[in-house]
Amino acid sequence: xxxxxxxxxxxxxxxxxxxxxxxxxxxxxxxxxxxxxxxxxxxxxxxxxxxxxxxxxxxxxxxxxxxxxxxxxxxxxxxxxxxxxxxxxxxxxxxxxxxxxxxxxxxxxxxxxxxxxxxxxxxxxxxxxxxxxxxxxxxxxxxxxxxxxxxxxxxxxxxxxxxxxxxxxxxxxxxxxxxxxxxxxxxxxxxxxxxxxxxxxxxxxxxxxxxxxxxxxxxxxxxxxxxxxxxxxxxxxxxxxxxxxxxxxxxxxxxxxxxxxxxxxxxxxxxxxxxxxxxxxxxxxxxxxxxxxxxxxxxxxxxxxxxxxxxxxxxxxxxxxxxxxxxxxxxxxxxxxxxxxxxxxxxxxxxxxxxxxxxxxxxxxxxxxxxxxxxxxxxxxxxxxxxxxxxxxxxxxxxxxxxxxxxxxxxxxxxxxxxxxxxxxxxxxxxxxxxxxxxxxxxxxxxxxxxxxxxxxxxxxxxxxxxxxxxxxxxxxxxxxxxxxxxxxxxxxxxxxxxxxxxxxxxxxxxxxxxxxx
Amino acid sequence: xxxxxxxxxxxxxxxxxxxxxxxxxxxxxxxxxxxxxxxxxxxxxxxxxxxxxxxxxxxxxxxxxxxxxxxxxxxxxxxxxxxxxxxxxxxxxxxxxxxxxxxxxxxxxxxxxxxxxxxxxxxxxxxxxxxxxxxxxxxxxxxxxxxxxxxxxxxxxxxxxxxxxxxxxxxxxxxxxxxxxxxxxxxxxxxxxxxxxxxxxxxxxxxxxxxxxxxxxxxxxxxxxxxxxxxxxxxxxxxxxxxxxxxxxxxxxxxxxxxxxxxxxxxxxxxxxxxxxxxxxxxxxxxxxxxxxxxxxxxxxxxxxxxxxxxxxxxxxxxxxxxxxxxxxxxxxxxxxxxxxxx
Numbered sequence: 001x002x003x004x005x006x007x008x009x010x011x012x013x014x015x016x017x018x019x020x021x022x023x024x025x026x027x028x029x030x031x032x033x034x035x036x037x038x039x040x041x042x043x044x045x046x047x048x049x050x051x052x053x054x055x056x057x058x059x060x061x062x063x064x065x066x067x068x069x070x071x072x073x074x075x076x077x078x079x080x081x082x083x084x085x086x087x088x089x090x091x092x093x094x095x096x097x098x099x100x101x102x103x104x105x106x107x108x109x110x111x112x113x114x115x116x117x118x119x120x121x122x123x124x125x126x127x128x129x130x131x132x133x134x135x136x137x138x139x140x141x142x143x144x145x146x147x148x149x150x151x152x153x154x155x156x157x158x159x160x161x162x163x164x165x166x167x168x169x170x171x172x173x174x175x176x177x178x179x180x181x182x183x184x185x186x187x188x189x190x191x192x193x194x195x196x197x198x199x200x201x202x203x204x205x206x207x208x209x210x211x212x213x214x215x216x217x218x219x220x221x222x223x224x225x226x227x228x229x230x231x232x233x234x235x236x237x238x239x240x241x242x243x244x245x246x247x248x249x250x251x252x253x254x255x256x257x258x259x260x261x262x263x264x265x266x267x268x269x270x271x272x273x274x275x276x277x278x279x280x281x282x283x284x285x286x287x288x289x290x291x292x293x294x295x296x297x298x299x300x301x302x303x304x305x306x307x308x309x310x311x312x313x314x315x316x317x318x319x320x321x322x323x324x325x326x327x328x329x330x331x332x333x334x335x336x337x338x339x340x341x342x343x344x345x346x347x348x349x350x351x352x353x354x355x356x357x358x359x360x361x362x363x364x365x366x367x368x369x370x371x372x373x374x375x376x377x378x379x380x381x382x383x384x385x386x387x388x389x390x391x392x393x394x395x396x397x398x399x400x401x402x403x404x405x406x407x408x409x410x411x412x413x414x415x416x417x418x419x420x421x422x423x424x425x426x427x428x429x430x431x432x433x434x435x436x437x438x439x440x441x442x443x444x445x446x447x448x449x450x451x452x453x454x455x456x457x458x459x460x461x462x463x464x465x466x467x468x469x470x471x472x473x474x475x476x477x478x479x480x481x482x483x484x485x486x487x488x489x490x491x492x493x494x495x496x497x498x499x500x501x502x503x504x505x506x507x508x509x510x511x512x513x514x515x516x517x518x
Numbered sequence: 519x520x521x522x523x524x525x526x527x528x529x530x531x532x533x534x535x536x537x538x539x540x541x542x543x544x545x546x547x548x549x550x551x552x553x554x555x556x557x558x559x560x561x562x563x564x565x566x567x568x569x570x571x572x573x574x575x576x577x578x579x580x581x582x583x584x585x586x587x588x589x590x591x592x593x594x595x596x597x598x599x600x601x602x603x604x605x606x607x608x609x610x611x612x613x614x615x616x617x618x619x620x621x622x623x624x625x626x627x628x629x630x631x632x633x634x635x636x637x638x639x640x641x642x643x644x645x646x647x648x649x650x651x652x653x654x655x656x657x658x659x660x661x662x663x664x665x666x667x668x669x670x671x672x673x674x675x676x677x678x679x680x681x682x683x684x685x686x687x688x689x690x691x692x693x694x695x696x697x698x699x700x701x702x703x704x705x706x707x708x709x710x711x712x713x714x715x716x717x718x719x720x721x722x723x724x725x726x727x728x729x730x731x732x733x734x735x736x737x738x739x740x741x742x743x744x745x746x747x748x749x750x751x752x753x754x755x756x757x758x759x760x761x762x763x764x765x766x767x768x769x770x771x772x773x774x775x776x777x778x779x780x781x782x783x784x785x786x787x788x789x790x791x792x793x794x795x796x797x798x799x800x801x802x803x804x805x806x807x808x809x810x811x812x813x814x815x816x817x818x819x820x821x822x823x824x825x826x827x828x829x830x831x832x833x834x835x836x837x838x839x840x841x842x843x844x845x846x847x848x849x850x851x852x853x854x855x856x857x858x859x860x861x
């Protein structure tokens with residue numbers, strides 16, 4: 001959206017938050033934050049993970065109540081909101097994870113809970129008609145009668161955007177990392193909807209981790225750092241580097257990880273790990289991949305390209321249909337992750353809360369879970385050995401916590417991720433399958449995680465790494481293979497990395513003519 | 519963290535023991551002939567039967583499942599074994615004893631296998647198991663089975679000095695399990711599996727096996743409870759252990775278990791079992807109308823469970839205050855934001 005400058009008309013202040021503080025048991029989420037938004041602007045909230053962006057907009061939408069402070073909407077002052085009061089003031093939020101009723105239809109989700117303006121009986125035909133109009137207007141290729149459970153996450157999210165913008169007709173629309181779960185095509189639709197709403201005089205508060213997107217979409221940005229607002233800037237005066245610097249709070253360059261160490265990899269030897277014709281029908285097909293000792297191979301691909309599925313099928317968390325896994329030249333088939341781990345093939349799950357960690361257990365139990373037999377004798381765990389190991393890992397990874405006995409629940413996203421990495425390092429794996437190890441962590445944590453992978457997992461072993469960010473892969477990978485629609489369609493060697501070309505390849509474009517085979 | 523906060527948190531973590539202590543003192547003052555050595559032993563003896571079931575239920579809850587068939591196993595295992603022995607014209611009582619435990623284990627193995635492999639809902643599955651086994655007991659034992667062998671009934675009747683043998687078994691079993699869950703890999707895996715089964719599976723734990731083990735242990739413990747019950751009455755009837763399963767759940771939850779799994783320790787469950795035992799005992803001593811005992815018991819459990827919710831809230835409050843204090847120490851807030859972790 002190149003015309004973002006023209007549409008910005010400095011208007012009246014529609015919303016102001018004054019001196020907002022939010023304390024939790026164990027944490028200060030926000031500290032005396034002042035924040036104001038003008039009518040008809042797209043206002044970005046930027047900051048690292050845990051800076052307080054989500055907390056601030058949750059207060060604004062009434063999901064959580066502030067410990068102190070004042071919210072002023074259209075000249076009316078409130079000390080706190082409930083979701084109902086927020087909606088009455090025409091403030092609506094679309095959260096990071098789509099909040100839908102999966103067993104309901106699209107139209108039910110769109111019009112719930114008001115249906116036909118609170119009438120006692122529901123006129124489904126009228127609703128269907130209205131839903132159809134709205135969906136067509138927004139350009140969504142879904143029907144009112146579709147079940148939400150059958151929609152992709154991206155379509156669900158966009159449906160909620162449509163609900164907020166056109167059904168609730170909110171004056172202040174909050175989008176909390178909405179674009180994170182959107183496909184490329186759906187993002188374009190999102191930008192178009194934002195454009196349309198701003199023209200109609202509505203206001204959008206926009207949170208995103210993509211700096212490019214922020215530059216394109218926003219008029220102004222407010223920077224949050226460690227729970228404090230540290231300034232508001234006009235986007236027209238910013239560029240990529242400046243935004244990155246604002247987020248990190250130091251110059252962008254100094255935060256950069258020093259990068260690839262140019263490790264010599266002997267590709268004449270037998271590969272440490274190999275996939276041949278690896279196929280699971282409907283998920284991925286014909287995967288050929290050779291990984292040599294000391295090598296880090298990146299897998300780039302869109303959400304749904306099959307990265308997670310390949311990893312899970314390798315370690316036996318899922319089945320596969322055709323093909324071979326070769327480990328040190330020997331054909332293997334693992335029925336359970338337990339068997340794979342015995343061979344030193346370790347999978348680090350993408351979904352931290354669901355598959356990666358045990359939220360109600362301590363840091364200690366989470367880190368030692370896969371190595372219990374190494375810190376015990378005769379089945380009896382040695383407390384001393386376990387504590388020493390966990391303390392060393394926590395120090396090495398700089399995990400911030402009261403003690404090793406603290407529950408995972410109480411940690412920030414970055415620290416949780418570090419515990420996951422610690423769990424993998426503790427196993428001294430031979431083949432590491434790391435599924436988005438830098439997902440949802442702030443820049444500092446990301447650098448330290450990438451560094452630990454580069455430093456600690458090359459010796460006598462190899463790494464296959466997937467990441468949502470191509471720049472992460474470019475930093476530490478020796479090769480990047482491109483996965484598209486469940487197939488490897490291309491490969492980039494170090495030296496020919498070009499972020500834009502790789503990005504285009506992940507969208508399905510063939511960059512290299514010759515057949516790519518690991 | 520301040521020491522006073524730490525002490526309060528520790529007390530809250532072991533709330534069941536605090537409740538037990540308060541209730542104990544109350545009884546010492548109010549209830550006639552409560553605080554006598556004989557009655558103390560009596561409480562332990564009375565708690566031993568339910569205690570086995572509480573521990574059994576607690577272990578199953580720990581892995582995130584539920585076993586409603588425990589009180590049926592309690593009756594089914596000994597009654598089937600005795601009938602078998604009778605049908606064979608007598609059996610070595612030691613073998614008979616072992617066979618009872620093996621039968622309990624087998625029932626647990628069966629339920630556990632179906633729950634873990636077929637992903638059946640444990641509530642529904644064990645409920646049907648309970649109905650089947652209760653029905654079988656009713657069919658097999660229209661009257662009571664009496665005249666048990668002395669070896670077989672020793673666990674329920676036997677005494678060492680003046681103290682019932684069951685009391686020793688009761689205490690030792692709990693201590694052994696506390697040690698197992700604290701120190702061994704075998705025990706550690708229960709809580710991990712209950713905390714997040716998928717994550718544990720990916721981390722290399724054979725979670726199906728852990729779930730099966732939980733049901734097997736529970737089955738064995740229920741059979742032990744069956745032996746205690748049989749010995750105590752010196753007979754087995756079709757009503758033995760009726761309705762005890764609700765109290766086993768109450769005791770386990772009081773002792774710190776949760777329906778969502780992943781938490782609980784045997785020492786807590788011991789507290790839960792003793793609390794229930796003491797309630798029984800004091801209501802009898804206070805001459806509460808027999809027909810009112812059940813309701814009173816229910817009310818006390820209700821109260822304890824409300825207190826448990828208060829405990830959770832109060833712990834959060836404590837952490838909150840601790841945080842405010844830290845915030846005052848670093849007036850600008852940055853230090854606090856750093857020292858504390860984000861939720």
